[in-house]
Amino acid sequence: MPSAPAATHRPGSGVPPGAPIRRTAGGFPTLAAVRAPVDPTAADVDVVGIGNALVDVLSHETDELIDRLGIPKGGMTLIDGERADEIYELMGPAVEISGGSAANTIVGVAVMGGRSEYLGKVRDDQLGEVFAHDIRATGVRYEVALAESGPSTGCCLILVTPDAQRTMNTYLGASVHLGPGDVDPERITRASVLYLEGYLYDPPEAQEAFRVAARYAHDAGRIVSATLSDSFCVERHHGAFLDLVEHHVDLLFANEPEILALYRTDDFDEAVAAVREHVPYAALTRSAKGSVVVTPDEVIEVPAVPIDELVDTTGAGDLYAAGFLHGFSLGAELETCGRLGSMAAAEVIAHIGARPVDDLAGQARALLGG
């Protein structure tokens, strides 16, 4: 566990600077629960994210196609190249937009004005160039070398149904070759907060990169955050995820199905109680019901931001994490972090694609009172 970075003290926050994060039994944080225990002046980057780098291929489809393909609606299914061709063939005209869960989050942080960096692998093909261009164009630092051989850039075939739900089919492609070698200690330790996606547990090399990165971050006293990503992903790696949450993660993101899958329960309150025993901070999203930010000492309910029209839920969780992390990495109050998450999620579900198109920086500044 990290020796905690100092919390930023602002008058009236009630949090003295230097309040430590502790997470051994009986030593859960109390003071730091009000405000994120991060001093943004102590790092060069606010958030560094690691994930599977993918280009999204989005099309509007009917529920019948989902049924016909026999894939779980709303979930993420891993597919090989052959299956990708098969599904693509059946899809309607599509739009290509850079994606990748953690990449979306890291872009969201940058768009809100945070300093962010991304680690994820693409190939030196057209879609790889698109990915690298788009992430850099938002201001994200992206220095991972493009693979010169091996599988093509990974993609996620996303079927958006009339209810705005997205059903994802991921061909990991080049992203499986993100290995510990790409996880430069310097890239990890220069950031206040490390953010890892659970999907990294799907490719074996990336799993190792996940663990190595978490170790570098903790050794340097940084915060380690992670998302469970997907309830099917939790099922696939249940033991590893439980271990991770119990021993290696300071700030956990999950939606309701994911946290229920982790604790193998149908009762949300039971899952909340369990996660409070395991992590100092958790942000649990519940779609239109908003989110619940919990620490061992506190439960803060944060409402969702209402929107006019729900168009495409792709990226809702990614952008919630972006808003939350943006606030967290600046040492904001936890409730503000949650509100930043709700705001960013509301923007992304009002249009197609998982990356923000509106200027979120102004809204973020307003919420941060800056």
Next chain:
Amino acid sequence: MPSAPAATHRPGSGVPPGAPIRRTAGGFPTLAAVRAPVDPTAADVDVVGIGNALVDVLSHETDELIDRLGIPKGGMTLIDGERADEIYELMGPAVEISGGSAANTIVGVAVMGGRSEYLGKVRDDQLGEVFAHDIRATGVRYEVALAESGPSTGCCLILVTPDAQRTMNTYLGASVHLGPGDVDPERITRASVLYLEGYLYDPPEAQEAFRVAARYAHDAGRIVSATLSDSFCVERHHGAFLDLVEHHVDLLFANEPEILALYRTDDFDEAVAAVREHVPYAALTRSAKGSVVVTPDEVIEVPAVPIDELVDTTGAGDLYAAGFLHGFSLGAELETCGRLGSMAAAEVIAHIGARPVDDLAGQARALLGG
């Protein structure tokens, strides 16, 4: 000039079947002016289009970037690969969507329920596969072989400014290799109407394909339609375009700047008078002012369809042509053709990208009274 296909007679239309198109001096059509002179039962395909096959790369940009790049706002500039890299580098995060002017039109025809075919060249790279997938997925017949060598698939870097205007930078890439060899006579003559984009005059091989296709169509008694595409394109090929309009086109599409450029005048009425001397049918679009459909004997004003929010004008002209051609190829009245054009244009400017996302078939059927 073609010996005209028979017009479809419907009770009350006042047009007897078999009314010929004539366009020699003093022999302009009179009867056929009310209703398009097409019998849809006489062909296997309604509209076949030929154009430069491109993938659009769209991003939201400021006017400052347009100024800095020194490119004409609202126009289309041809660029080479090096310049494409330079502009792409300066662009924000983008979205990739299959494009190409005539391709957008042909997709529009298919989406409205018409039988359509497209001829245009891409390479066997990732973006070429995207192009081929997307156009086929809308129901368009697309049988042109992907190039196995040579330049990569062409792309159009489109900068969308806050006023919803699009400024286009086209790297023709593989599309320059669409040659007369790709223009199979069978593919041309099985369609009631041939549609050609003026942009085809930019690559020399495609220019030849344009002429060959028009000859095949006329020899088989089909209608030849074309769009002037862009006022700068008209300037680049002024003599050729005048010859084309005077001698080879039955149905001409142009927007206001294009028709003014063709007749080198500032006076729209003067341009209208001139075009009525040259072509049996012309559909002239004037943005929010709607369109004017003219024949030697008639001038029909068609209003634009009002929309809630103008998002991106990319594809407005392409989709106007789609709606018009859909009606025309079914032998509809010219005013209905114009209304179908307005309807399709209104759909495409209300969202980002140049291809329709809404179901236009229902709206088209309603306008066609079917």
